[in-house]
Amino acid sequence: MKTIGFIGAGNMAEAIVKGIDRTKFLPPQQIGVTDVNVQRLEHFAAMGHRAFADCRELVAFADYLVLSVKPQQMADVLAEAAPALREGTAVISIAAGISADYIRRALGRPELVVIPVMPNTPLLIAEGATAVGREEDTPAEQLAFVKQIFAASGKVWELPADKLSEVIPANSSSPAFIYYYAKLFCDQISQYGLEREMVKEMFCQTLIGAARMMLESGEDIDDLIAKVCSKGGTTIAGIEGFQAKGLDAAVAYGIQRCIERAHELGQANG
Structure with a gap:
């Protein structure tokens, strides 16, 4: 054995x-x-x-x-x-x-x-x-x-x-990225008069549910997004707000820097 x-x-x-x-x-x-x-x-x-x-x-x-x-x-x-x-x-x-x-x-x-x-x-x-x-x-x-x-x-x-090194943002570093994303949401939403712990629990349960939907529904992620985004509704307004402030570019750059740093560490350690 x-x-x-x-x-x-x-x-x-x-x-x-x-x-x-x-x-x-x-x-x-x-x-x-x-x-x-x-x-x-x-x-x-x-x-x-x-x-x-x-x-x-x-x-x-x-x-x-x-x-x-x-x-x-x-x-x-x-x-x-x-x-x-x-x-x-x-x-x-x-x-x-x-x-x-x-x-x-x-x-x-x-x-x-x-x-x-x-x-x-x-x-x-x-x-x-x-x-x-x-x-x-x-x-x-x-x-x-x-x-x-x-x-x-x-x-x-x-x-x-x-x-x-390329997979690090998908699994190894991504828990911290998700925690950071969740913290931003909880901090911002609680400013509108909601109890922060409740907001955190609700947001985390939504993360669990959304992850299961992505894994178990068999649908493409774009289709899942579209199903929540009614024309002229609140969700599409939020996504357009994220895009207007550069969320797509920020995520792309964060992933790039994560991978670059992994390669830098690799070069430093042979």
Whole structure:
């Protein structure tokens, strides 16, 4: 039975592990973590998982090694992990801007299977949208196993590894974009004498309903928009207001900057 080791025991690691626990994909003792924070190790140990104070022991334990640390910590982590990495271990990276080739070079293992993954924070409530990167020579069995790991906490899409930067605005960054959009609406609507918490709950329920309509109705998004926009009505007046103030251009530029920054981080990290 396969083992999974997490270097970094933060929120994203916990969300992934809880998904595995919930689906009983692996027994708890087949999952290990290491972290500089002793309280996090104790937390995972209380969940029945293996807690390693020594990073190298965790690396030696893992058939699949998940790099769940910040990009700026990656160089030090890889340097510590390199001597303990076993033959045949696959590395999963969830750090934006860290390329598979950089990881191979840092570990001194040009033949290493590296599977880059772009998850998002709704994994924390089992509603994740995860992109799994596929290189041409990624073994099908290992790719399928990684997809199964993340499917335990939401939905998974497979795409070429060199497109992970382009997918960031669709899943990884988009929760913050949606929160920002919702905050603007709630702030503005509550200025008209409505209780802000009620407005937030109503708007969030509408987001849920609208998302389900887009996914389940089978209709094109433009058709769904048209069905709400009566000629001369309030909705079309609002959309025309958004367009007049440049919402379309603002969204296009925000997505452009998000993708550009992902590529900048990639270049900075090899």
